[in-house]
Amino acid sequence: MPVTYGTIGSGWITDSWISAASKSKKWELVAVYSxxxxxxxxxxxxxxxSTVFSSLDQFAANKNMQAVYIASPNSLHYEQxxxxxxxxxxxxxxxxxxxxTAELNDLFKIAKQNRVLMIEAYRHIQEANFKLLEKVVNQEKRLGPIYGASFQYASYSSRxxxxxxxxxxxxxxLDFGGGSLVDIGVYPVTFAVALFGAPKSQTYVPYICRTGVDGGGVIVLQYDNFGVQINHAKAYTxxxxxEVYGEHGTLTMNATTDISTIKHLNSQTKETEELAGSYKTAEKPFVNMEEEATEFARIVEEDxxxxxxxxxxxxxxxxxITQDLRRQNGILYPADKDEKESTGETIARVIQPV
Incomplete structure (x- = not known):
C-alpha cells in the first residue's frame, strides 16, 4: 500500500514532489494545507x-495521513x-x-520519542549515479589517495x-532564513559530506548582498589530508x-545534482572512461525527485x-557546517538571535552588507 501523505507549501518544489511521488507509485496524496x-x-x-485544510491543527489531526511533506519558507520549517x-x-x-542545529536536534529527538521518522529531502544523494560515485571514490585502484576536490553549484536566480x-x-x-548557502550551497556541501564525512574545519568567503544574506561565495572544507573547494551562488553562474582528484586518477562530474556523466581520467595512461549509468530525467517543468521519493517511501514502509x-x-x-559558516560572517536569522538571548552567548560578529 502507498504511504498516505499531505503537503505544506504550494510552490514549484511541492509540484515536483507530488509529480515524482505519483510516478514512484509509493505515495498517495490525501490532504493539502494552506x-x-x-x-x-x-x-x-x-x-x-479534495481534502484541503486552512487550519494546521486540523491538518495535523487528519487520521488518514501517515506522513507530511513540508516545503514552506525556511523559517517556518521547525515549528511546522x-x-x-x-x-x-x-x-x-x-x-x-x-x-x-539546536532546532534540528530537537526535531530528531521528538521524532524518536513519537516513533516516527524525519528525513531531510536531499534529493541529489539519492540519485543512482551519486550512489555509483560513492563506490568509485572508495576504489583504491581508480583514485588512490585523495588529494582534493572541487564542487560547484552557481546559478543566477531570477529572484x-x-x-x-x-x-x-x-x-x-534574513527573516525567512534565506541566502545562497542554505538554498543551493547545501547541495555541494552535502555532496562532500556524503562522500567524505565531516570536515575538520570550514571557512567561507561570501558575497553579502543588499538584504543581508549571502548571494554566493567560496567555501573550503578541510579534511585530514585534503581540502574541498565549493563555489556556489544565486547572484552569478x-x-x-x-572533480575529485586522486593520485591514480581524476573523477569529473557534470554537476552535484542531476549527475549524467562521471568520467575517470587515468593519471598514468591519460585514458578516459565513462562510468555513469543511465540518468532518469524529469518531465518539464518538474525536477528529478523520483529516486528520493522511492527511497524515502521504502524507509518509511520498512521502518x-x-x-x-x-x-x-x-x-x-x-x-x-552551514550554521558555522553563516555565523562566521554575521549572517544571522531570528532563530540565531533567539538562541543568543536564551544562552547569553555571543554567536557571531556582525558584518555590514555591501
Missing part, C-alpha cells in the same frame, strides 16, 4: 486532492515539522530542515533581479564541472532505522 483556503482549494484541485511529529506523522522536510530592484524575496530574506540514521547524521553534519 493558510488561504481558496489557494489551497486551487492547489488541491490541481493535484486531484515539530507539530507534525508530535501528531505522530512522518516528516519529509525540504532543505534546509531548520535554521540552527536576484528583485533584490537588485530593491525588493526582498523570501529566499533573500558557473559552468565549471565538479529502516539504520538508513534513516545515516541520513540524520548527514543532515546534522551539513547544518553544523
Amino acid at each position: 493558510r488561504d483556503q481558496e489557494k489551497g482549494n486551487e492547489f488541491g484541485n490541481k493535484h486531484g486532492c 515539522a515539530k507539530q507534525m511529529l508530535l501528531a505522530h506523522k512522518h516528516v519529509i522536510l525540504e532543505k534546509p530542515a531548520t535554521s540552527t 536576484y533581479n528583485n533584490v537588485l530592484n530593491g525588493e526582498t524575496p523570501n529566499i533573500f530574506s 558557473s559552468s565549471a564541472p565538479c 529502516d532505522i539504520a538508513a534513516a540514521g545515516k541520513l540524520e547524521e548527514v543532515s546534522k553534519i551539513v547544518l553544523n
